[in-house]
Amino acid sequence: MRWAVLLIILACPASASQDDWPALFNVTGVAQDDVLNIRAEPDAASEIIGTLAPNAANIEVLWPDEKYNWGQVNTGEGAGWISLRYLARQDGQWAGRVPPIVRCFGTEPFWSIDREGEFLLSAGLERATTAYRVSRTLTAAGRYDPHVIQAEGPDATLWLRFGRAECSDGMSERLYGIEADAIIDGVNGPEMLSGCCSLVAN
Numbered sequence: 001m002r003w004a005v006l007l008i009i010l011a012c013p014a015s016a017s018q019d020d021w022p023a024l025f026n027v028t029g030v031a032q033d034d035v036l037n038i039r040a041e042p043d044a045a046s047e048i049i050g051t052l053a054p055n056a057a058n059i060e061v062l063w064p065d066e067k068y069n070w071g072q073v074n075t076g077e078g079a080g081w082i083s084l085r086y087l088a089r090q091d092g093q094w095a096g097r098v099p100p101i102v103r104c105f106g107t108e109p110f111w112s113i114d115r116e117g118e119f120l121l122s123a124g125l126e127r128a129t130t131a132y133r134v135s136r137t138l139t140a141a142g143r144y145d146p147h148v149i150q151a152e153g154p155d156a157t158l159w160l161r162f163g164r165a166e167c168s169d170g171m172s173e174r175l176y177g178i179e180a181d182a183i184i185d186g187v188n189g190p191e192m193l194s195g196c197c198s199l200v201a202n
Contacts, residue, residue: 020093020094020095020097021061021062021063021064021164021177022060022061022062022063022099022164022176022177022178022199023060023061023089023090023093023199024058024059024060024061024089024090024093024100024199024200025059025060025061025071025087025088025089025090026056026057026058026059026087026088026090027052027053027054027055027056027057027059027086027087027088028086028087028088029085029086030054030086031054032054032055034054035051035052035053035054036051036052036053036054036056036082036083036086037050037051037082038050038051038052038073038075038080038081038082039080039081039082040080040081041081042065042069042070042072042081043081044083046081049075049076049078049080050075050076050080052082058090058199058200059073059082059087060073060074060177060198060199060200061073061082061084061087062074062079062166062175062176062177063177064084065081068084069083069084069085070082070083070084071084071087072175074174074175074176077172077173077174078172078173078174079173079174079175095144095145096139096144097144098137098139098147099147099162099164099178099197099199100199101115101162101178101197101198101199102114102115102198102199102200102201103115103197103198103200103201104160104162104178104180104182104195104196104197104198105169105195105196105197106169106180106182106193106194106195106196107169107170107171107195108170109124109193110124111123111124111125111182111193111195112124113125113158113160113182114201118133118134119131119132119133119134119151120132120134120149120151120158120160122158122182122184125158125182125184125191125193130153130154130156131153132151132152132153132156132157132158133151133152133153134149134150134151135150135151135152136149136150137149137150138150145163145164146161146162146163147161147162147163148160148161149162153186155186155187156184156185156186156187157184157185157186158182158183158184158185159182159183159184159185160180160181160182160183161180161181161182161183162178162179162180162181162197163178163179163180164177164178165177165178165179166179167179167180167195167196167197168196169195169196176196176197176198178196178197178198178199179194179195179196179197180194180195180196180197181193181194182194182195
């Protein structure tokens with residue numbers, strides 16, 4: 001019986017999800033005529049620097065505080081904290097699963113890669129925006145992180161390597177929980193750029 005219980009625990013994705021950040025959440029338990037406050041520090045008495053609607057969805061929480069009471073999120077040009085008590089974690093996010101990245105980007109030079117279904121749309125890596133069709137996704141052997149997406153374009157191959165780590169865009173006080181390297185190998189040879197990734201578009 002003990003072995004059966006152990007196997008159930010090991011097989012359950014939710015058992016790993018609490019340590020898998022960043023992750024997407026939906027606001028819950030907030031009255032329709034109220035808002036969820038974003039505060040400067042993980043403290044109910046801290047300054048309010050933003051708000052979320054009672055039905056807000058797809059909130060990217062970068063990581064929790066030490067007591068798992070608050071989660072850090074981006075707001076405006078900076079980052080703040082919201083109470084995890086009023087957030088419901090979306091299903092399907094656990095260690096071992098490729099994070100559902102939507103956008104990766106960097107500066108000096110400026111570049112971006114947007115994920116749209118089976119395509120990676122790059123801008124700044126070349127003179128014009130190019131669509132690359134995803135051909136495969138790889139995970140490091142013996143680890144659930146980092147991940148590599150390989151995609152094929154009309155004249156080049158694109159690799160996007162990303163993993164969970166604190167990351168800054170270098171231009172604001174916003175923070176990100178995924179860092180990335182983009183490599184494009186075309187007619188002019190390989191080029192590599194570094195930046196951050198997000199689970200949301202903005």
